[in-house]
Amino acid sequence: ARIQEHAAGTLRNLASGGEEVKARIASTAAPEMLVTLTQYVAATTMGASARHEAVAALASLTDGSEERKARIACAGAIRPLLALLSINSPASADTQEQAARILRNLASGSKKRAHSIASAGAIKLLLPLTRSGVSVGMQESATRILMEVSAVDTWLKHDLESAGAIDVLLPLLKPSRGASAATQEHAAGVLRNLAVGSKDSIVKMLSANAIEVLVLLLKPGAGASAGT
The missing domain is CATH 1.25.10.10 (Leucine-rich Repeat Variant)
Known part of the structure; x- marks a missing residue:
């Protein structure tokens, strides 16, 4: 070796x-x-x-x-x-x-590979790797993979929603969580994709007060890069 x-x-x-x-x-x-x-x-x-x-x-x-x-x-x-x-x-x-x-x-850049990654069990493995206490690099990569997966098809969106992606990723958009700008961007990207064509995801986001969290991100300079 x-x-x-x-x-x-x-x-x-x-x-x-x-x-x-x-x-x-x-x-x-x-x-x-x-x-x-x-x-x-x-x-x-x-x-x-x-x-x-x-x-x-x-x-x-x-x-x-x-x-x-x-x-x-x-x-x-x-x-x-x-x-x-x-x-x-x-x-x-x-x-x-x-x-x-x-x-x-x-x-990145391949729905076919993103689907293969998800089909191999990535969603359940990656969601815990986005939580607090994980390295910045790991969080950024995990959320980026999930963002790519969420853009593939309706079935994978359902898998993400069923695995609790909304409850895990939405808090990352809050300043108190200390997530990097890239992690927040990717997490927001997942939520954006889940909100397309999925009534269950929309209901879950509304129940989790996603609107209030997202509105705060509309402010100029909002996001981790601005330290807010």
Whole structure:
């Protein structure tokens, strides 16, 4: 596992060199092999460092090229990455944050991948990761994935509503929760999508006093970025 750790870590560092370097890495079998590495150690405590470097390398590779995103998703990355986010996962908080970043990248710009992520059980895994006490990076990625999922179709909107998304996400829009501007933006995006074509979601938002919360966000400079 140590040689795999060093190899994956080197690829991770090289990928920081920009799109041209990422393209060269992707021209090899690296994406598939990195995904395999996360699968191989996802359910064990062995090779934790190798797993982390593989996940971090994939996070870098999924930033940018649509072709790389599609390839990594087709290599079977979604399920092992979600496994890393489960309560029983042996992965470190940093590894989990990188895994969420990959899923965020994969969900962005592709309803097909967002649907695949949701179908693999992402909604119930991600909602707890938006709550207070979770790192800013994790909150931002989790809410962004949920925003992408909520834009796919009516069935996934229903799944989100049934899982309690409104009760979890609406409070993030309140200044007292201390959520980042990006987290608030994504949470508001989920609520916006849920309010389209879903009477149940509308009723739930009204019952949760969503109007009052949302009106406060209409003020100039409102939001976490303004410290309000």
